[in-house]
Amino acid sequence: MAFSALDVFRVALIYPIVNYGLDVNSNLSIFDTIFQLIFPLDVNPFIASGILLAVTTLFMTGFEIIIAYFASLTFASVRNTTDHLVFKILKSQPYEYFAGHKQGDLLYIGQIAVNQTGSAVNNFIIFIQNLLLCTFYLLFIFILSFEISIFILIFGVMFVFFIKKIIFTRIYNHGRILNDVSKVKSVIYNEFISGIKSIFITDSIKFWAKKYDVAVEKLLKSYTKVVFIRRIPGIINNFILFMIIALGAIGLYIFTDGNFLPYIGIFGTYLLALYRMIPALNGCQTQYGAIMQQLPAIESVYDLLKDYEDSELSSEKVADKKREKKRFIFNQAITFRDVNFRYKEGLNNTIQNLSFEIKKNSKVAIVGNSGAGKTTIANLLALLYKPTSGGVLVDGVNIYDFSKSDYLRTLGYLGQETFVYHDTIKENIRFGLECSDEDITEAAKLADAHEFIMATPDGYETIIGDQGMKLSGGQRQRVAIARIMLRKPEILLLDEATSALDNVSEQRVMESVDRLSKDMTVIIIAHRLSTVQNADVIHVLKKGKISESGTHKELLEAKGEYYNLYTKQKQHN
Numbered sequence: 192m193a194f195s196a197l198d199v200f201r202v203a204l205i206y207p208i209v210n211y212g213l214d215v216n217s218n219l220s221i222f223d224t225i226f227q228l229i230f231p232l233d234v235n236p237f238i239a240s241g242i243l244l245a246v247t248t249l250f251m252t253g254f255e256i257i258i259a260y261f262a263s264l265t266f267a268s269v270r271n272t273t274d275h276l277v278f279k280i281l282k283s284q285p286y287e288y289f290a291g292h293k294q295g296d297l298l299y300i301g302q303i304a305v306n307q308t309g310s311a312v313n314n315f316i317i318f319i320q321n322l323l324l325c326t327f328y329l330l331f332i333f334i335l336s337f338e339i340s341i342f343i344l345i346f347g348v349m350f351v352f353f354i355k356k357i358i359f360t361r362i363y364n365h366g367r368i369l370n371d372v373s374k375v376k377s378v379i380y381n382e383f384i385s386g387i388k389s390i391f392i393t394d395s396i397k398f399w400a401k402k403y404d405v406a407v408e409k410l411l412k413s414y415t416k417v418v419f420i421r422r423i424p425g426i427i428n429n430f431i432l433f434m435i436i437a438l439g440a441i442g443l444y445i446f447t448d449g450n451f452l453p454y455i456g457i458f459g460t461y462l463l464a465l466y467r468m469i470p471a472l473n474g475c476q477t478q479y480g481a482i483m484q485q486l487p488a489i490e491s492v493y494d495l496l497k498d499y500e501d502s503e504l505s506s507e508k509v510a511d512k513k514r515e516k517k518r519f520i521f522n523q524a525i526t527f528r529d530v531n532f533r534y535k536e537g538l539n540n541t542i543q544n545l546s547f548e549i550k551k552n553s554k555v556a557i558v559g560n561s562g563a564g565k566t567t568i569a570n571l572l573a574l575l576y577k578p579t580s581g582g583v584l585v586d587g588v589n590i591y592d593f594s595k596s597d598y599l600r601t602l603g604y605l606g607q608e609t610f611v612y613h614d615t616i617k618e619n620i621r622f623g624l625e626c627s628d629e630d631i632t633e634a635a636k637l638a639d640a641h642e643f644i645m646a647t648p649d650g651y652e653t654i655i656g657d658q659g660m661k662l663s664g665g666q667r668q669r670v671a672i673a674r675i676m677l678r679k680p681e682i683l684l685l686d687e688a689t690s691a692l693d694n695v696s697e698q699r700v701m702e703s704v705d706r707l708s709k710d711m712t713v714i715i716i717a718h719r720l721s722t723v724q725n726a727d728v729i730h731v732l733k734k735g736k737i738s739e740s741g742t743h744k745e746l747l748e749a750k751g752e753y754y755n756l757y758t759k760q761k762q763h764n
């Protein structure tokens with residue numbers, strides 16, 4: 192506010208300078224009285240105005256620096272808070288949430304939308320600053336000339352109405368389209384990077400390039416429209432400004448019958464005020480347009496927040512939070528009791544009324560055809576999904592009644608794909624656990640990984656490329672086993688852990704697992720029956736139900752489902 196007032200005052204100082212310069216004593220405006228009061232009679236108004244102008248400018252520069260600093264601080268703080276908030280929300284979401292959303296959409300929120308939110312707040316600050324400036328100048332020009340200003344005001348209101356109705360609605364709509372198109376581009380980009388191996392092998396780069404080009408073309412069209420429409424108000428403003436100057440000059444000449452000198456001070460100051468006001472008005476419109484364009488991105492952050500609040504308030508979550516969590520103790524057995532599960536409301540049950548037991552320190556295998564529900568069982572055990580009804584119990588206690596981290600710490604999970612990230616082998620084994628380098632070497636030795644790690648150029652300090660591109664599948668799995676061993680789990684869950692490996696690698700990985708799992712409860716989910724023959728119990732799963740159970744020998748003798756699977760696989764080998 193003080194900044195706007197000073198800016199207007201600075202322009203008002205032109206008035207005495209012009210009048211004194213032209214030696215006009217107009218007494219046409221209230222400003223004549225004000226300046227006569229400000230400047231004592233013995234002071235040269237030319238010098239006094241110059242000094243005041245310099246002092247005001249100094250103050251204003253200071254103000255501008257302070258405002259710029261606080262605006263950047265606000266932008267950075269809002270961005271920072273939104274960054275934290277988005278990640279806080281994401282990290283507290285259940286696994287289902289990630290499975291149900293496109294990665295690209297989530298990336299868009301975390302990267303682009305967060306930035307847009309910060310910028311929108313910054314734009315809002317500049318909008319308010321410009322709005323105040325416009326208001327002060329409007330008051331000023333009214334004081335200078337009521338009649339002309341009322342005409343400009345009516346014209347201005349009509350213009351703002353037109354701009355809002357036609358231009359800003361379009362900016363918002365195109366902003367939405369731009370938002371959607373940006374998301375699509377981000378999804379394709381992300382899929383291309385994460386699927387690069389399959390894309391290379393299938394020689395489908397051209398297909399992806401085309402998909403990307405289409406998205407980028409749409410983005411180009413969208414951007415062109417938004418950027419163009421956003422500039423229109425400014426162009427019209429400039430047109431109006433210079434038309435006012437032109438018509439004003441003609442009008443002044445006609446109105447004063449050529450004797451316009453006494454009015455030059457007012458006219459010049461008026462024009463200068465307009466000249467300052469119009470960019471401020473432009474600024475208002477530009478910032479408002481930018482906010483409209485950024486609104487859809489802000490809405491996606493808001494939707495994320497809303498989903499989170501709704502889920503936090505859901506009766507299930509509230510009850511779960513209130514429930515006291517027990518320390519994880521496992522002495523007897525893990526029991527699946529009447530478990531039913533479906534992935535989504537409306538879909539058929541993937542797991543149907545499933546009941547079976549896994550005794551402590553036993554080795555249990557679950558086999559079956561593709562789509563039978565084997566991985567779903569692993570997902571339920573790993574707390575990735577919750578049974579729709581029934582429960583998974585450990586020594587009679589529902590696994591959801593244990594402290595989540597307590598339970599997961601005792602569960603070692605080895606899947607088909609091992610997640611390794613761009614860091615050293617050592618950090619990939621540590622995976623965030625506080626432990627010594629000796630512990631890591633020990634775990635790698637147990638996992639039969641030490642030898643190959645030492646053969647890499649920098650040993651444990653060797654950087655593995657993204658997605659472990661520099662390691663073989665078997666080596667990646669042994670890094671994963673080392674990671675698990677470091678955590679000393681009580682339960683080992685192997686979900687098709689060797690199905691991506693060749694026979695030799697599979698054998699080495701299974702030998703490591705056998706060696707390490709003597710005092711562990713091992714659950715092996717497998718397609719290939721070669722890995723489960725020494726299990727204490729093998730359960731054969733069919734359409735989400737156990738169709739038969741027994742040892743390898745018993746099941747072969749029974750000549751049922753297992754026997755069929757076994758003979759089919761033997762024929763293929």
Ligand SMILES: Nc1ncnc2c1ncn2[C@@H]1O[C@H](COP(=O)(O)OP(=O)(O)OP(=O)(O)O)[C@@H](O)[C@H]1O
Pocket residue numbers: 290534535541559560561562563564565566567568718
């Ligand atoms: N996230 C999901 N959303 C919806 N349906 C799913 C989801 N994951 C799996 N399914 C479905 O559940 C069924 C069982 O899948 P699951 O992965 O458990 O089978 P599986 O026995 O492990 O098969 P495979 O041996 O091929 O890995 C399949 O019909 C599958 O399409």
